[in-house]
Structure formats: C-alpha cells, structure tokens
Amino acid sequence: MLQRLYDWVDERLDIxxxxxxxADHEVPEHVNPAHHFSAFVYCFGGLTFFIIVIQFLSGMFLTMYYVPDIVNAYESVKYLQGEVAFGMIVRGMHHWGASLVIVMVFLHTLRVFFTGAYKKPRELNWVVGVLMFFILMGLGFTGYLLPWDMKAYFATVVGLQMAESVPIIGTLIKTLLSGDPEIVGAQTLTRFFAIHVFFLPAALLGLMAVHFIMIRRQGIAGPL
Known part of the structure; x- marks a missing residue:
C-alpha cells in the first residue's frame, strides 16, 4: 500500500x-564502523540531530497543555504530569533531552576540533555550529523558568543577574529578557515562553539547514 501511495505521489511530483x-551519496571509509572502530565518534552529530528532533516533538506536545502565565503555569505542568496519559514520560524526555543534547554537542565539537574538521574550507560551518551551540544553551536557559516553581524562579534570577553584569549592554539584555528591570514576573515568563517556543527554534532550524547544506556540499572531513 505504501508503495502504491509513493508511486501515486511520484507520478505527479517526480520526487x-x-x-x-x-540520500544517495558515498560515505567515506573512515566513518564506516565496519572498517574502523573509531568511526563511532562520527555519530555524535547524527545523535545530536536525533535528540533535537525529539525535543521539537516533545515540546510541541507540551505546549498543548502548558499555560504561560504565573497563575496557571505550575498547575498546568502538574496536570500534565499527573493527569495526561504519558505526560510524565514526554516531559521527562524533554527535560533530560535538554541536558543530553548539550553533552552530545560538546562531544561532537570535540570530535570536529581534534580531527581538524574546522579548517579550510569548513571554517564557516564551524562558526555556524558554535552559533547553534549558543542557541541550544539559550533554549535550556529560557525553558528552565517555564515550570514556574521556586527552583526555576531563583535560578532565573541568578541568570538574569549574570546577564546584567555584561559590560555596557548588560542592563539592556536583562530588560529585554525579563520585561521588567526590577522583578521576575508575568512579563518574564511570557517573554521566556515566546523566546523558547518561537524565536530560538526558528533560528536553530535556519542554522541547521545551513549546516547540513554545507556538509553536503563540502563532504565529511577526512581522518586525523
């Protein structure tokens, strides 16, 4: 049945x-685990992408129940975990995935660095990868506040104080993130939700597209 559906679409769109x-491109021998055990280190990038996909899918599920205001945010998370079927599992995947993706990006970055894959002609792709890392860090920071519990609240207060300590533009950064230079409140939660759900994911998708296009054009870097 699937083949018939594919043929039907292919006949009309020539896909x-x-x-x-x-899909059809040669994979260098040095990244084939069947030939070289060290080739497993080349899997970190793919594993990072896999975890990001899980984060997107689980996040989309969470937004169906989450209420981004200071009155209902905590209760909506509590309801999601206690009342929604598989809600605790999905939130757990999203929670632990946020930490695991940073670990995988770090391992992927180490592999790229120690194999010299950041050198000419791949310098721009290295820069794009570093920008993606900062966006993932921003996603972790903005998502931490969303449960609106005491731990998230005070961790965000400390994070905003660190942002404020940036020379010259620190106060501006804090105000932009919190909405109120004095307190962490309703505007802060709303802004963190918007940044976490809309702005940073859009930037991440754009950079991932550029990253993959350059990998396809330039190919996988050679062995050390």
Missing part, C-alpha cells in the same frame, strides 16, 4: 530524483 539526490 524520486530529489530523494536520490538527498
């Missing part, structure tokens, strides 16, 4: 050449 162009 086979596009699919082959994306």
């Amino acid at each position: 086979t050449p596009i699919w082959r162009d994306v």
Whole structure:
C-alpha cells in the first residue's frame, strides 16, 4: 500500500530524483564502523540531530497543555504530569533531552576540533555550529523558568543577574529578557515562553539547514 501511495505521489511530483539526490551519496571509509572502530565518534552529530528532533516533538506536545502565565503555569505542568496519559514520560524526555543534547554537542565539537574538521574550507560551518551551540544553551536557559516553581524562579534570577553584569549592554539584555528591570514576573515568563517556543527554534532550524547544506556540499572531513 505504501508503495502504491509513493508511486501515486511520484507520478505527479517526480520526487524520486530529489530523494536520490538527498540520500544517495558515498560515505567515506573512515566513518564506516565496519572498517574502523573509531568511526563511532562520527555519530555524535547524527545523535545530536536525533535528540533535537525529539525535543521539537516533545515540546510541541507540551505546549498543548502548558499555560504561560504565573497563575496557571505550575498547575498546568502538574496536570500534565499527573493527569495526561504519558505526560510524565514526554516531559521527562524533554527535560533530560535538554541536558543530553548539550553533552552530545560538546562531544561532537570535540570530535570536529581534534580531527581538524574546522579548517579550510569548513571554517564557516564551524562558526555556524558554535552559533547553534549558543542557541541550544539559550533554549535550556529560557525553558528552565517555564515550570514556574521556586527552583526555576531563583535560578532565573541568578541568570538574569549574570546577564546584567555584561559590560555596557548588560542592563539592556536583562530588560529585554525579563520585561521588567526590577522583578521576575508575568512579563518574564511570557517573554521566556515566546523566546523558547518561537524565536530560538526558528533560528536553530535556519542554522541547521545551513549546516547540513554545507556538509553536503563540502563532504565529511577526512581522518586525523
């Protein structure tokens, strides 16, 4: 049945050449675990992408129940965990995935650095990867406040104080994030939710597209 559906779509849109162009390409021998055990280190990038996909999917599920205001935020998270089928599992995946993706990005970055894959002609892709790392850090920071419990509240207060300590533009950064230079309140939660759900994911998707296009154009870097 799936083959019939594929043939029906392919007859109208001619998707086979596009699919082959994306999927059919040679993989260098040094990244084949069947030939080199060290090739497993080349899996960190793919694992990072896999975890990011899980974060997107689980986050989309969480937004169906989350209420981004200081009156209902905590109760909505509590309801999600206690009343919604598989809610605790999905939130756990999102929670632990936020930490695991940072670990995988760090390991991927180490592999790129120690194999010299950041050198010419891949310098720009290295810069894009570093920007993606900062965006993932921002996603972790903005998402931490959303449960609106005491731990999240005071951790955000400390984080905003650190942002304020940045020379010259520190106060501006804090005000932009919190909405109120004096307290962490309703505006802060709303802004963190918007940044976490809309702005940073959009930036991350754009950079990932650029990252993958450059990898496809330049190929996988050679061995050390």
